[in-house]
Amino acid sequence: MDGILALAQQNLFSPIVLSFVLGLAAALVRSDLNIPEAIAKGMSVYLLFAIGFKGGANVSGHGADLELALALLAGVILSAALPFVAFGMLRLLTRLSVVDAAAVAAHYGSISIVTFVAASTILDSQGIGYEGYMVAVAAAMEAPAILTALWLISRAQPDSRQQDGHLWREVMLNGSIVLLVGAFLIGWITGEDGKRQIDPFITAPFHGILCLFLLDMGLVAGRGLHKAQRVVSAGALTFGVIMPLVGSLFGLLAGLALGLSLGGVTLLMVLAASASYIAVPAAMRVALPEANPAVYLTLSLCITFPFNLLLGIPLYTAAAALVVAG
C-alpha cells in the first residue's frame, strides 16, 4: 500500500502532470493563458516523431519476432472488442441513442497517444523498462474500434449508409498514425546508429516539450469541462471514469497472457484504458455525422484523459506491479 501511495505521489508531483494541472486550473479560472495553435501542432508532431523513432530504434536492437506479432494481434483484438463493452455500459448507464453510444464506444476502443506518451515518460522516470514495440501496438489499436462501432450501427440500423473511401482514408492515413508508424519504421531501419545521430534532438528536449504540450491539453480539457454539465449526464460522467478501469483490466489480462514486462503490461493497460480524441472524432464526423461530437469529445478529452493522467497511470502501474512482480 505504501508503495502504491509513493507511486501515486511521484506521479502527481512530476513536472508533466503538474503542467497539465496548471493548464486545467488556468482554464477553470478563465485565465487568458493560451498556446498558439501552430506551436501546439508543432509540439505534437515532435512528440509523435520522437516516441515513434525511439520505439523503432529499440525494436531494431531486439529484432521483430513472434512476440511482436502477438502483441500487435492482441492490440487489434483489444481495440475491436472494447467498444462492445463500452457500448453495453453506455446503454446501461445512459440514455444515449444507439448512434451516440456507438460513436462514444469507438473512442474507448481506440487509444490516446498523448496518454501513452505521458505513461511511458513516467515509467522512464521511475526506471521501469518496457518493450519498444509498444509504440507499434499503440498505432495498431487506433482503427479497429471504428470498424466495431460501424458494425454496431449497421446492426441496429440496417438501412445505414455504406461508407466510402473517404472514411478509410481518414482512419488509415490520419496524420498522427502516418507520423507515428513512419517514425517507428525510420527508427527500426536506422537502429541505434540513427538514434545516435538525432539523439540530442529527440531525447534532451522531450520532457520539456511534453510539459508544454500537456499544459495546452490541460487548457483544452479545462475549457471543455466548463461545458461538460450542459453536454453529458451523470451516467455518462460515471461511464467516463469507470470505463478506463474496465479497459485497463482487459489490458492487464492481455499483457499477462503475452508475458510482457512490468512496463509493457502497464502500457497495455494504459492503452486499453485511454480514449481517442484526435483520430476517432475526425473519423466519426465522416462516418456518423448524426452523432453529437460534444458528447464523445467531452467524455474522452475532458473526463477520461484527465482521470488517466492524474489517477489512472499510477493505479495501473501499481496494479501491474502487484500482479507481475508479486
Next chain:
Amino acid sequence: MHMHPAKRVEIIIESVMEGHLTEALVDAGVTGFTVVPVSGGSGRSGHWTREGQVSRAGGMVMFICLLLPDRLETLLDAVFPVLNRHIGVLNITDTHILRADRF
C-alpha cells in the same frame, strides 16, 4: 469596363469533409474555387471556436465558388449529397465578374 453577371456560392462545411467536397466539385466540372479556414462562429449547437481544437473533427472551412449562372444547378447537384448529413451552410449571392471566359 464590361462586367458579367455571375453567382457567388459560399459553403461552410466541416473540415473533415474538405477532401470529399473538393472531389465532388471537381467531378462536377467546378474547378474554380477557394478554400479558407474558419476561425469560429455560432450556430444551432451554440458558439464554437477553432482555438484549442486538438482534432480536425471540430474545425470548419469555407469554400468560395464563383461561376456563371448556368452552371449553378450542376454545382448544387454535386454539393447537396456531401453537405446533406453534415454541419454546414450554403448561400448564393448575385455578383459580377470581369473575365467571363475564365469561368
